[in-house]
Amino acid sequence: MKRLQSNSSSSSPSPLQKRPKRPPSPSSSNAASNFLHGRNIYILQAKLTPATIAELFALAEKGGATVVSNPEDAEVVVTAVGMRKRLERHLDWEVAKSKALVTPAWLRDSFAQGQALPCGSYAALSSLHDTTVANCPTDSDSEPEVAPAPSTAYSKSHTQKLDIENIPENLLPPRTFPKTDLAKLDHTARFSCARASPLTCLNQGLCNELDVMRRLRELEGEERSALSYRxxxxxxxxxxxxxxxxxxxxxxxxxxxxxxxxxMVEEYLDTGKIGEVEAARKSERFTSLQLFASVYGIGPSTARDLYARGLRSVRDLEAFYEVEGPLEVGAVETDAGAQGVDMDIKIALGLRQELALPIPRVEVEMIHRVIMDELEVVQPGCVSTIVGGYRRGKTASNDVDIVFTHPDGTKTVGLCTKLVKRLHERGLVTHVMHLSSFHAHNALRTHHWDSLEKSLTVFRPPSPDATRRRVDLIFALPQTYWTAVVGWTGSTMFERDLRSAAKAQGMKFDSSGITRRHDSKVFYPRTEKEVFDIFGLPWIDPSLRNADA
Known part of the structure:
Protein backbone atom coordinates (compact mmCIF):
# COMPACT_ATOMS: atom_id res chain seq x y z
CA MET A 1 0.00 0.00 0.00
CA LYS A 2 1.30 3.43 -0.88
CA ARG A 3 2.73 5.16 2.18
CA LEU A 4 2.53 8.87 2.97
CA GLN A 5 5.68 10.61 1.79
CA SER A 6 6.97 13.28 4.13
CA ASN A 7 7.07 16.75 2.61
CA SER A 8 9.85 17.82 4.94
CA SER A 9 13.53 17.74 4.16
CA SER A 10 15.69 15.24 5.97
CA SER A 11 18.97 16.50 4.57
CA SER A 12 21.59 17.95 6.89
CA PRO A 13 21.63 21.72 7.29
CA SER A 14 24.41 23.76 5.80
CA PRO A 15 27.26 24.41 8.23
CA LEU A 16 26.68 28.10 7.62
CA GLN A 17 22.95 27.83 8.41
CA LYS A 18 22.11 29.46 5.11
CA ARG A 19 18.95 31.45 5.53
CA PRO A 20 16.09 31.10 3.10
CA LYS A 21 14.19 34.07 1.83
CA ARG A 22 11.88 35.12 4.64
CA PRO A 23 8.31 36.31 4.61
CA PRO A 24 7.42 39.35 6.72
CA SER A 25 8.00 38.76 10.42
CA PRO A 26 5.03 37.51 12.40
CA SER A 27 3.29 39.93 14.65
CA SER A 28 1.34 39.48 17.85
CA SER A 29 -0.26 41.89 20.24
CA ASN A 30 1.12 39.77 23.09
CA ALA A 31 4.69 39.52 21.83
CA ALA A 32 7.54 41.53 23.34
CA SER A 33 10.28 42.54 20.92
CA ASN A 34 13.22 41.62 23.20
CA PHE A 35 11.97 38.67 25.23
CA LEU A 36 14.94 36.58 23.98
CA HIS A 37 17.50 39.40 24.13
CA GLY A 38 20.99 38.06 24.66
CA ARG A 39 19.99 34.47 23.91
CA ASN A 40 21.74 32.37 21.28
CA ILE A 41 19.53 29.97 19.35
CA TYR A 42 20.48 27.28 16.86
CA ILE A 43 17.80 26.08 14.45
CA LEU A 44 18.41 22.49 13.33
CA GLN A 45 16.99 22.46 9.82
CA ALA A 46 16.62 18.69 9.41
CA LYS A 47 12.96 17.68 8.90
CA LEU A 48 11.89 21.31 8.54
CA THR A 49 10.42 22.78 5.37
CA PRO A 50 11.84 26.04 3.98
CA ALA A 51 8.67 27.83 5.11
CA THR A 52 9.13 26.60 8.68
CA ILE A 53 12.82 27.51 8.72
CA ALA A 54 11.96 31.03 7.55
CA GLU A 55 9.23 31.28 10.18
CA LEU A 56 11.55 30.20 13.02
CA PHE A 57 14.35 32.56 11.96
CA ALA A 58 11.84 35.40 11.91
CA LEU A 59 10.40 34.55 15.33
CA ALA A 60 13.85 34.26 16.93
CA GLU A 61 15.09 37.54 15.51
CA LYS A 62 11.84 39.33 16.26
CA GLY A 63 12.25 38.20 19.88
CA GLY A 64 15.76 39.65 20.02
CA ALA A 65 17.72 36.37 19.90
CA THR A 66 20.86 35.73 17.91
CA VAL A 67 20.55 32.79 15.52
CA VAL A 68 23.98 31.14 15.54
CA SER A 69 25.50 28.84 12.94
CA ASN A 70 27.22 26.52 15.44
CA PRO A 71 25.10 24.54 17.92
CA GLU A 72 27.92 24.65 20.49
CA ASP A 73 27.44 28.42 20.72
CA ALA A 74 23.71 28.14 21.43
CA GLU A 75 21.76 27.92 24.67
CA VAL A 76 18.70 26.58 22.88
CA VAL A 77 18.52 24.14 19.96
CA VAL A 78 15.19 24.17 18.13
CA THR A 79 14.51 20.89 16.32
CA ALA A 80 11.71 18.77 14.89
CA VAL A 81 13.81 15.59 15.23
CA GLY A 82 12.37 13.38 17.95
CA MET A 83 14.60 10.29 17.89
CA ARG A 84 18.15 10.02 19.24
CA LYS A 85 19.54 8.03 16.32
CA ARG A 86 18.32 10.62 13.83
CA LEU A 87 19.43 13.52 15.98
CA GLU A 88 22.98 12.16 16.17
CA ARG A 89 23.20 12.40 12.37
CA HIS A 90 23.08 16.17 12.74
CA LEU A 91 24.17 16.98 16.29
CA ASP A 92 26.83 15.55 18.60
CA TRP A 93 25.12 13.78 21.50
CA GLU A 94 27.38 15.39 24.12
CA VAL A 95 26.46 18.80 22.73
CA ALA A 96 22.77 17.89 22.73
CA LYS A 97 22.96 16.96 26.42
CA SER A 98 24.35 20.39 27.29
CA LYS A 99 21.57 22.40 25.62
CA ALA A 100 17.88 23.06 25.96
CA LEU A 101 16.62 20.90 23.09
CA VAL A 102 13.09 22.06 22.26
CA THR A 103 10.48 21.66 19.55
CA PRO A 104 9.52 24.60 17.31
CA ALA A 105 6.38 25.01 19.42
CA TRP A 106 8.54 26.48 22.22
CA LEU A 107 9.67 29.34 20.01
CA ARG A 108 6.17 29.94 18.66
CA ASP A 109 4.51 29.88 22.08
CA SER A 110 7.25 32.00 23.69
CA PHE A 111 6.78 34.58 20.96
CA ALA A 112 3.01 34.56 21.49
CA GLN A 113 3.49 35.06 25.26
CA GLY A 114 6.22 37.67 24.92
CA GLN A 115 8.62 35.79 27.21
CA ALA A 116 10.84 32.72 27.17
CA LEU A 117 8.62 29.93 28.46
CA PRO A 118 9.75 26.99 30.62
CA CYS A 119 11.15 24.29 28.34
CA GLY A 120 9.93 21.13 30.09
CA SER A 121 6.71 20.73 28.11
CA TYR A 122 8.58 21.33 24.84
CA ALA A 123 11.50 18.90 25.24
CA ALA A 124 12.25 17.49 21.77
CA LEU A 125 13.46 14.16 23.19
CA SER A 126 11.93 12.65 26.29
CA SER A 127 15.34 11.22 27.25
CA LEU A 128 16.73 14.77 27.38
CA HIS A 129 13.81 16.26 29.31
CA ASP A 130 15.81 16.88 32.50
CA THR A 131 18.82 18.44 30.77
CA THR A 132 16.49 20.57 28.66
CA VAL A 133 14.82 21.88 31.81
CA ALA A 134 18.21 22.49 33.46
CA ASN A 135 19.55 24.44 30.47
CA CYS A 136 16.38 26.35 29.67
CA PRO A 137 17.09 30.09 29.40
CA THR A 138 13.91 31.07 31.27
CA ASP A 139 14.64 33.40 34.16
CA SER A 140 13.14 32.02 37.36
CA ASP A 141 11.66 35.37 38.28
CA SER A 142 9.98 35.84 34.95
CA GLU A 143 8.22 32.49 34.53
CA PRO A 144 4.54 32.95 33.69
CA GLU A 145 2.00 32.23 36.39
CA VAL A 146 -0.08 30.20 33.96
CA ALA A 147 1.03 27.13 32.07
CA PRO A 148 1.22 27.36 28.28
CA ALA A 149 -1.29 25.24 26.42
CA PRO A 150 -0.01 23.06 23.58
CA SER A 151 -0.27 24.57 20.12
CA THR A 152 -3.17 22.60 18.67
CA ALA A 153 -4.65 24.61 15.81
CA TYR A 154 -3.07 24.22 12.38
CA SER A 155 -3.69 25.46 8.87
CA LYS A 156 -3.03 23.84 5.49
CA SER A 157 0.45 22.94 6.63
CA HIS A 158 1.38 22.32 10.23
CA THR A 159 4.36 24.60 9.65
CA GLN A 160 2.07 27.63 9.52
CA LYS A 161 -0.28 28.93 12.16
CA LEU A 162 -3.99 28.82 11.57
CA ASP A 163 -5.51 32.03 10.25
CA ILE A 164 -7.53 32.82 13.37
CA GLU A 165 -9.49 35.55 11.62
CA ASN A 166 -11.58 32.78 10.07
CA ILE A 167 -12.11 30.82 13.30
CA PRO A 168 -14.47 31.93 16.11
CA GLU A 169 -12.41 32.83 19.18
CA ASN A 170 -14.29 30.35 21.37
CA LEU A 171 -13.05 27.42 19.24
CA LEU A 172 -9.37 28.33 19.44
CA PRO A 173 -7.37 26.35 22.01
CA PRO A 174 -6.25 28.83 24.69
CA ARG A 175 -2.65 30.02 24.62
CA THR A 176 -2.60 29.73 28.40
CA PHE A 177 -4.81 28.11 31.00
CA PRO A 178 -6.40 30.15 33.77
CA LYS A 179 -4.43 29.77 36.99
CA THR A 180 -5.87 27.28 39.46
CA ASP A 181 -6.08 28.96 42.87
CA LEU A 182 -4.75 26.13 45.03
CA ALA A 183 -5.26 28.15 48.21
CA LYS A 184 -9.02 28.16 47.64
CA LEU A 185 -9.31 24.42 46.98
CA ASP A 186 -10.41 22.02 49.71
CA HIS A 187 -8.69 18.63 49.58
CA THR A 188 -11.61 17.18 51.58
CA ALA A 189 -14.17 18.22 48.95
CA ARG A 190 -16.71 15.54 48.07
CA PHE A 191 -15.83 15.34 44.37
CA SER A 192 -12.35 14.87 42.90
CA CYS A 193 -13.27 17.36 40.16
CA ALA A 194 -13.17 20.06 42.87
CA ARG A 195 -9.71 19.02 44.10
CA ALA A 196 -6.20 19.36 42.69
CA SER A 197 -4.75 15.97 41.68
CA PRO A 198 -1.20 16.19 40.30
CA LEU A 199 0.26 13.60 37.96
CA THR A 200 2.56 12.35 40.73
CA CYS A 201 1.55 13.14 44.30
CA LEU A 202 3.51 13.14 47.55
CA ASN A 203 1.90 9.81 48.51
CA GLN A 204 2.21 8.15 45.10
CA GLY A 205 3.54 4.84 46.45
CA LEU A 206 0.45 4.42 48.65
CA CYS A 207 -1.84 5.29 45.75
CA ASN A 208 -0.14 2.69 43.56
CA GLU A 209 -0.62 -0.01 46.20
CA LEU A 210 -4.31 0.76 46.71
CA ASP A 211 -4.79 0.85 42.94
CA VAL A 212 -3.73 -2.80 42.76
CA MET A 213 -6.68 -3.59 45.02
CA ARG A 214 -8.94 -1.47 42.83
CA ARG A 215 -7.79 -3.39 39.76
CA LEU A 216 -8.24 -6.76 41.51
CA ARG A 217 -11.82 -5.96 42.51
CA GLU A 218 -12.60 -4.61 39.05
CA LEU A 219 -11.31 -7.75 37.34
CA GLU A 220 -13.38 -9.92 39.68
CA GLY A 221 -16.54 -7.98 38.81
CA GLU A 222 -16.84 -6.39 42.25
CA GLU A 223 -17.70 -2.93 40.96
CA ARG A 224 -18.80 -1.37 44.26
CA SER A 225 -15.62 -2.42 46.00
CA ALA A 226 -13.50 -1.28 43.03
CA LEU A 227 -15.18 2.13 43.16
CA SER A 228 -14.41 2.41 46.88
CA TYR A 229 -10.70 1.91 46.19
CA ARG A 230 -10.82 4.29 43.22
CA MET A 264 -4.36 -0.60 54.78
CA VAL A 265 -3.06 2.97 54.84
CA GLU A 266 -1.66 2.42 58.34
CA GLU A 267 -0.04 -0.86 57.29
CA TYR A 268 1.63 0.83 54.32
CA LEU A 269 2.85 3.78 56.38
CA ASP A 270 4.27 1.36 58.95
CA THR A 271 5.84 -1.28 56.68
CA GLY A 272 5.94 0.20 53.18
CA LYS A 273 3.65 -2.50 51.79
CA ILE A 274 0.15 -3.98 52.11
CA GLY A 275 -0.30 -7.69 52.74
CA GLU A 276 -3.38 -8.11 50.53
CA VAL A 277 -1.62 -6.35 47.67
CA GLU A 278 1.43 -8.61 48.00
CA ALA A 279 -0.84 -11.67 47.92
CA ALA A 280 -2.67 -10.35 44.84
CA ARG A 281 0.59 -9.83 42.98
CA LYS A 282 1.57 -13.45 43.60
CA SER A 283 -1.81 -14.78 42.49
CA GLU A 284 -1.82 -16.67 39.18
CA ARG A 285 -5.46 -15.74 38.68
CA PHE A 286 -4.86 -11.99 39.14
CA THR A 287 -1.79 -12.11 36.90
CA SER A 288 -3.71 -13.84 34.11
CA LEU A 289 -6.85 -11.69 34.40
CA GLN A 290 -4.74 -8.54 34.32
CA LEU A 291 -2.85 -9.81 31.28
CA PHE A 292 -6.05 -10.69 29.41
CA ALA A 293 -7.74 -7.36 30.22
CA SER A 294 -4.70 -5.43 28.96
CA VAL A 295 -5.64 -6.54 25.42
CA TYR A 296 -7.99 -4.14 23.65
CA GLY A 297 -11.49 -5.63 23.42
CA ILE A 298 -11.15 -7.90 26.46
CA GLY A 299 -13.02 -6.59 29.49
CA PRO A 300 -13.12 -8.06 33.01
CA SER A 301 -16.07 -10.35 32.21
CA THR A 302 -14.42 -11.80 29.11
CA ALA A 303 -11.12 -12.13 31.00
CA ARG A 304 -12.85 -14.22 33.70
CA ASP A 305 -14.52 -16.38 31.04
CA LEU A 306 -11.18 -17.01 29.34
CA TYR A 307 -9.60 -17.95 32.66
CA ALA A 308 -12.47 -20.35 33.37
CA ARG A 309 -11.74 -22.02 30.01
CA GLY A 310 -8.23 -22.78 31.22
CA LEU A 311 -6.33 -19.98 29.48
CA ARG A 312 -3.40 -18.51 31.41
CA SER A 313 -0.92 -16.85 29.04
CA VAL A 314 -0.56 -14.77 25.89
CA ARG A 315 0.20 -17.95 23.95
CA ASP A 316 -3.06 -19.39 25.20
CA LEU A 317 -4.88 -16.28 23.97
CA GLU A 318 -3.22 -16.48 20.56
CA ALA A 319 -4.22 -20.11 20.19
CA PHE A 320 -7.78 -19.44 21.33
CA TYR A 321 -8.26 -16.51 18.91
CA GLU A 322 -6.18 -18.19 16.16
CA VAL A 323 -3.62 -15.40 15.93
CA GLU A 324 -0.33 -16.49 14.40
CA GLY A 325 1.32 -13.07 14.04
CA PRO A 326 0.69 -9.40 13.21
CA LEU A 327 -2.40 -9.00 11.05
CA GLU A 328 -2.14 -7.35 7.68
CA VAL A 329 -3.83 -4.08 6.82
CA GLY A 330 -7.59 -4.56 6.63
CA ALA A 331 -10.40 -2.68 4.96
CA VAL A 332 -11.98 0.27 6.72
CA GLU A 333 -15.45 -0.63 7.90
CA THR A 334 -18.04 2.15 7.81
CA ASP A 335 -20.44 0.56 10.30
CA ALA A 336 -19.63 0.45 13.99
CA GLY A 337 -18.79 -3.05 15.11
CA ALA A 338 -18.88 -4.47 11.58
CA GLN A 339 -15.65 -6.38 12.16
CA GLY A 340 -16.82 -7.83 15.46
CA VAL A 341 -15.25 -7.89 18.90
CA ASP A 342 -13.20 -11.00 18.14
CA MET A 343 -11.53 -9.26 15.19
CA ASP A 344 -10.61 -6.30 17.42
CA ILE A 345 -9.04 -8.70 19.89
CA LYS A 346 -7.14 -10.45 17.09
CA ILE A 347 -5.77 -7.12 15.89
CA ALA A 348 -4.74 -6.11 19.41
CA LEU A 349 -3.08 -9.48 20.02
CA GLY A 350 -1.24 -9.44 16.71
CA LEU A 351 0.12 -5.95 17.40
CA ARG A 352 0.47 -6.21 21.17
CA GLN A 353 4.26 -5.70 21.25
CA GLU A 354 4.02 -2.44 19.33
CA LEU A 355 0.85 -1.15 20.97
CA ALA A 356 2.26 -1.78 24.46
CA LEU A 357 5.15 0.65 23.93
CA PRO A 358 4.67 4.11 25.54
CA ILE A 359 4.35 7.10 23.21
CA PRO A 360 6.63 10.07 24.07
CA ARG A 361 5.08 13.55 24.03
CA VAL A 362 7.11 14.62 21.02
CA GLU A 363 5.73 11.67 19.03
CA VAL A 364 2.17 12.47 20.14
CA GLU A 365 2.69 15.97 18.72
CA MET A 366 4.15 14.60 15.50
CA ILE A 367 1.17 12.27 14.99
CA HIS A 368 -1.16 15.20 15.61
CA ARG A 369 0.60 17.34 13.00
CA VAL A 370 0.50 14.56 10.39
CA ILE A 371 -3.22 13.99 10.94
CA MET A 372 -3.98 17.72 10.79
CA ASP A 373 -2.15 17.96 7.48
CA GLU A 374 -4.27 15.14 6.05
CA LEU A 375 -7.47 16.59 7.51
CA GLU A 376 -6.72 19.93 5.88
CA VAL A 377 -6.83 18.16 2.50
CA VAL A 378 -10.16 16.53 3.33
CA GLN A 379 -11.74 19.60 4.93
CA PRO A 380 -9.82 22.88 5.33
CA GLY A 381 -10.26 25.02 8.42
CA CYS A 382 -10.64 22.44 11.21
CA VAL A 383 -9.31 22.98 14.72
CA SER A 384 -8.25 20.34 17.24
CA THR A 385 -6.93 19.66 20.72
CA ILE A 386 -4.81 16.74 21.91
CA VAL A 387 -6.57 15.39 24.99
CA GLY A 388 -6.16 12.34 27.26
CA GLY A 389 -3.04 11.74 29.33
CA TYR A 390 -0.94 14.00 27.11
CA ARG A 391 -3.05 16.97 28.10
CA ARG A 392 -2.80 16.05 31.77
CA GLY A 393 1.00 16.22 31.52
CA LYS A 394 2.07 12.59 31.09
CA THR A 395 5.59 12.25 29.72
CA ALA A 396 4.42 9.21 27.74
CA SER A 397 0.95 8.03 26.72
CA ASN A 398 -0.64 4.65 26.03
CA ASP A 399 -2.56 6.08 23.08
CA VAL A 400 -3.28 9.39 21.37
CA ASP A 401 -6.68 11.08 21.71
CA ILE A 402 -7.55 14.10 19.56
CA VAL A 403 -10.78 16.12 19.50
CA PHE A 404 -11.63 17.92 16.23
CA THR A 405 -14.29 20.31 15.01
CA HIS A 406 -15.01 22.79 12.23
CA PRO A 407 -16.57 26.26 12.74
CA ASP A 408 -19.24 25.26 10.23
CA GLY A 409 -21.02 22.40 11.98
CA THR A 410 -22.46 21.05 8.74
CA LYS A 411 -18.92 20.30 7.58
CA THR A 412 -18.18 18.29 10.71
CA VAL A 413 -20.87 15.66 10.13
CA GLY A 414 -19.40 12.63 8.35
CA LEU A 415 -15.89 14.07 8.52
CA CYS A 416 -14.54 11.32 10.75
CA THR A 417 -15.25 8.61 8.16
CA LYS A 418 -13.77 10.74 5.37
CA LEU A 419 -10.59 11.35 7.36
CA VAL A 420 -10.18 7.70 8.33
CA LYS A 421 -10.56 6.61 4.70
CA ARG A 422 -7.91 9.09 3.60
CA LEU A 423 -5.53 8.03 6.36
CA HIS A 424 -6.11 4.40 5.37
CA GLU A 425 -5.46 5.18 1.69
CA ARG A 426 -2.22 6.93 2.66
CA GLY A 427 -1.07 3.93 4.67
CA LEU A 428 -1.30 5.85 7.94
CA VAL A 429 -4.23 3.92 9.43
CA THR A 430 -3.77 0.16 9.22
CA HIS A 431 -6.74 -1.02 11.30
CA VAL A 432 -10.01 0.46 12.56
CA MET A 433 -11.28 -0.91 15.86
CA HIS A 434 -14.39 1.26 16.06
CA LEU A 435 -16.10 3.78 13.80
CA SER A 436 -19.34 5.54 14.70
CA SER A 437 -21.29 8.55 13.48
CA PHE A 438 -23.13 11.29 15.34
CA HIS A 439 -26.47 10.49 16.90
CA ALA A 440 -28.82 12.70 18.82
CA HIS A 441 -27.79 13.76 22.32
CA ASN A 442 -30.05 11.85 24.69
CA ALA A 443 -30.67 13.54 28.04
CA LEU A 444 -32.17 10.30 29.40
CA ARG A 445 -29.19 8.11 28.52
CA THR A 446 -27.77 6.52 31.67
CA HIS A 447 -24.40 5.28 30.34
CA HIS A 448 -21.61 7.79 29.72
CA TRP A 449 -20.38 6.71 26.25
CA ASP A 450 -20.97 9.87 24.27
CA SER A 451 -22.80 10.48 20.99
CA LEU A 452 -19.85 12.03 19.16
CA GLU A 453 -18.48 10.88 15.82
CA LYS A 454 -15.36 8.87 16.52
CA SER A 455 -12.92 6.28 15.25
CA LEU A 456 -10.52 4.19 17.32
CA THR A 457 -7.64 3.30 15.02
CA VAL A 458 -4.22 1.74 14.71
CA PHE A 459 -1.97 4.44 13.26
CA ARG A 460 1.41 4.02 11.59
CA PRO A 461 3.51 7.22 11.52
CA PRO A 462 5.09 8.08 8.14
CA SER A 463 8.59 6.69 8.60
CA PRO A 464 10.17 3.35 7.66
CA ASP A 465 10.91 2.29 11.25
CA ALA A 466 7.71 3.65 12.79
CA THR A 467 5.94 1.86 15.63
CA ARG A 468 2.18 1.48 15.24
CA ARG A 469 0.12 3.38 17.79
CA ARG A 470 -3.43 3.50 19.09
CA VAL A 471 -4.98 6.79 17.93
CA ASP A 472 -8.55 7.83 18.75
CA LEU A 473 -10.13 10.48 16.52
CA ILE A 474 -13.11 12.30 18.07
CA PHE A 475 -15.25 14.77 16.15
CA ALA A 476 -17.59 17.21 17.92
CA LEU A 477 -19.95 19.83 16.61
CA PRO A 478 -18.62 23.35 17.30
CA GLN A 479 -21.19 24.04 20.01
CA THR A 480 -20.07 20.97 21.98
CA TYR A 481 -16.35 21.25 21.26
CA TRP A 482 -15.40 22.20 24.81
CA THR A 483 -17.56 19.57 26.49
CA ALA A 484 -15.78 17.05 24.26
CA VAL A 485 -12.36 18.42 25.23
CA VAL A 486 -13.23 18.29 28.94
CA GLY A 487 -14.84 14.85 28.66
CA TRP A 488 -11.90 13.29 26.82
CA THR A 489 -9.15 14.90 28.90
CA GLY A 490 -9.87 12.64 31.92
CA SER A 491 -8.85 11.12 34.23
CA THR A 492 -11.47 8.36 34.71
CA MET A 493 -12.32 9.27 38.32
CA PHE A 494 -12.24 12.99 37.57
CA GLU A 495 -14.77 12.47 34.76
CA ARG A 496 -16.97 10.25 36.92
CA ASP A 497 -17.08 12.88 39.63
CA LEU A 498 -17.72 15.60 37.07
CA ARG A 499 -20.85 13.74 36.03
CA SER A 500 -21.81 13.33 39.71
CA ALA A 501 -21.23 17.03 40.41
CA ALA A 502 -23.40 17.89 37.43
CA LYS A 503 -26.15 15.61 38.72
CA ALA A 504 -26.00 17.30 42.13
CA GLN A 505 -26.74 20.59 40.32
CA GLY A 506 -29.69 19.09 38.46
CA MET A 507 -27.64 18.81 35.26
CA LYS A 508 -26.33 16.02 33.07
CA PHE A 509 -22.85 16.06 31.55
CA ASP A 510 -21.02 13.95 29.02
CA SER A 511 -18.57 14.67 26.22
CA SER A 512 -21.35 15.43 23.77
CA GLY A 513 -23.26 17.99 25.80
CA ILE A 514 -24.76 19.47 28.96
CA THR A 515 -28.50 19.32 29.66
CA ARG A 516 -30.71 20.37 32.53
CA ARG A 517 -32.51 17.32 33.87
CA HIS A 518 -35.98 18.70 34.61
CA ASP A 519 -36.62 20.19 31.17
CA SER A 520 -33.76 18.83 28.97
CA LYS A 521 -32.58 22.36 28.16
CA VAL A 522 -29.20 22.18 26.42
CA PHE A 523 -26.26 24.38 27.48
CA TYR A 524 -23.36 25.18 25.15
CA PRO A 525 -20.26 26.37 27.05
CA ARG A 526 -18.14 28.78 25.01
CA THR A 527 -14.90 27.92 26.82
CA GLU A 528 -13.50 25.01 28.79
CA LYS A 529 -13.67 27.00 32.02
CA GLU A 530 -17.37 27.67 31.43
CA VAL A 531 -18.02 23.93 31.79
CA PHE A 532 -16.79 24.19 35.37
CA ASP A 533 -18.65 27.46 35.92
CA ILE A 534 -22.00 25.90 34.91
CA PHE A 535 -21.62 23.29 37.66
CA GLY A 536 -20.36 25.76 40.25
CA LEU A 537 -16.94 24.10 40.37
CA PRO A 538 -13.53 25.75 40.78
CA TRP A 539 -11.33 25.81 37.68
CA ILE A 540 -8.96 22.82 37.69
CA ASP A 541 -6.03 22.97 35.28
CA PRO A 542 -5.74 19.85 33.06
CA SER A 543 -2.42 18.98 34.73
CA LEU A 544 -4.29 18.72 38.06
CA ARG A 545 -7.01 16.33 36.87
CA ASN A 546 -5.03 13.12 37.53
CA ALA A 547 -7.47 11.66 40.07
CA ASP A 548 -6.46 8.06 39.27
CA ALA A 549 -3.25 6.40 40.46
Missing part, protein backbone atom coordinates in the same frame (compact mmCIF):
# COMPACT_ATOMS: atom_id res chain seq x y z
CA UNK A 231 -12.37 7.00 45.41
CA UNK A 232 -9.82 6.41 48.15
CA UNK A 233 -6.96 6.74 45.68
CA UNK A 234 -8.43 9.99 44.34
CA UNK A 235 -8.76 11.32 47.87
CA UNK A 236 -5.12 10.58 48.71
CA UNK A 237 -3.91 11.96 45.36
CA UNK A 238 -5.22 15.39 46.32
CA UNK A 239 -3.77 15.42 49.86
CA UNK A 240 -1.15 18.19 49.80
CA UNK A 241 1.35 16.75 52.30
CA UNK A 242 3.30 13.53 52.87
CA UNK A 243 1.35 11.22 55.17
CA UNK A 244 2.91 9.59 58.23
CA UNK A 245 1.74 7.27 61.02
CA UNK A 246 1.14 10.28 63.25
CA UNK A 247 -1.48 11.69 60.86
CA UNK A 248 -4.40 9.61 62.18
CA UNK A 249 -6.75 12.57 62.41
CA UNK A 250 -5.80 13.86 58.97
CA UNK A 251 -6.34 10.46 57.37
CA UNK A 252 -9.76 10.12 59.01
CA UNK A 253 -10.72 13.54 57.62
CA UNK A 254 -10.05 12.45 54.03
CA UNK A 255 -13.22 11.54 52.13
CA UNK A 256 -13.86 7.88 51.28
CA UNK A 257 -11.27 6.45 53.67
CA UNK A 258 -13.32 3.81 55.50
CA UNK A 259 -12.21 1.52 58.31
CA UNK A 260 -10.78 -1.20 56.03
CA UNK A 261 -8.85 1.15 53.77
CA UNK A 262 -7.67 3.11 56.84
CA UNK A 263 -6.04 -0.08 58.15
Missing amino acids: RAVASIKSYPRKLSLSDHAEIHRLPYIGAKIFK
